[in-house]
């Protein structure tokens with residue numbers, strides 16, 4: 001078996017190769033003078049199993065993934081598994097308005113053309129897996145997040161909305177701590193409000209855990225609310241840290257004590273490594 005990391009996920013591929021004891025597949029990825037991408041595998045993959053790791057965010061990583069899949073398929077690999085740490089376009093998972101593209105489905109159909117199996121890390125909704133025409137499964141980094149939060153002596157977990165409650169409940173059960181959720185109302189893509197709900201957070205170390213921090217609006221409002229109710233420390237934690245625009249500034253302004261994400265998207269906040277979770281289901 002070979003592990004083939006795309007440019008979005010080189011560190012994770014290295015980590016996965018180390019944990020699984022499988023070799024990394026060397027490749028050349030560069031751009032032509034006009035900006036088009038060039039991909040070449042530097043080893044033969046005929047009759048080999050190949051695991052490709054690459055995000056579908058931002059857009060240029062989608063092209064790279066499709067070209068990596070093509071190179072592996074042209075090389076007559078036996079089995080191609082695609083691991084997508086962050087499945088970009090996952091939030092457009094249905095038609096919210098007439099005439100819209102269902103982006104999560106469109107992308108899944110293209111990826112399915114040259115792969116035998118796909119793994120998505122913490123997809124926005126589980127039903128996205130059904131958009132693939134090949135076996136698809138999700139990989140949940142709950143154990144890795146729980147271990148991290150235990151070290152931080154977190155006493156209680158909060159979901160910023162009901163949709164994030166299941167993940168929070170699983171992590172809280174692994175940690176043996178209490179959990180609850182906030183009531184979020186989204187006004188538009190940039191504005192959310194938290195309904196007031198009385199929580200037992202006074203003088204406690206709390207972590208708010210979500211799948212994505214994008215503009216930071218959801219998390220900042222949740223942090224503000226918990227601080228207002230007397231929490232002593234509040235950590236903002238997510239699987240996928242996009243941190244768009246002034247997201248970090250918003251969290252700091254809300255007096256967030258720590259920001260942490262997994263390493264599905266690399267940043268200075270990607271403190272929780274999850275290659276071990278992927279290695280368990282390869």
Ligand code: R5P
Nearest residue numbers: 211212213214215216217218
């Ligand atoms: C929403 O359903 C997601 O779980 C996140 O809460 C959301 O994507 C976060 O977005 P933002 O950081 O822009 O509030």
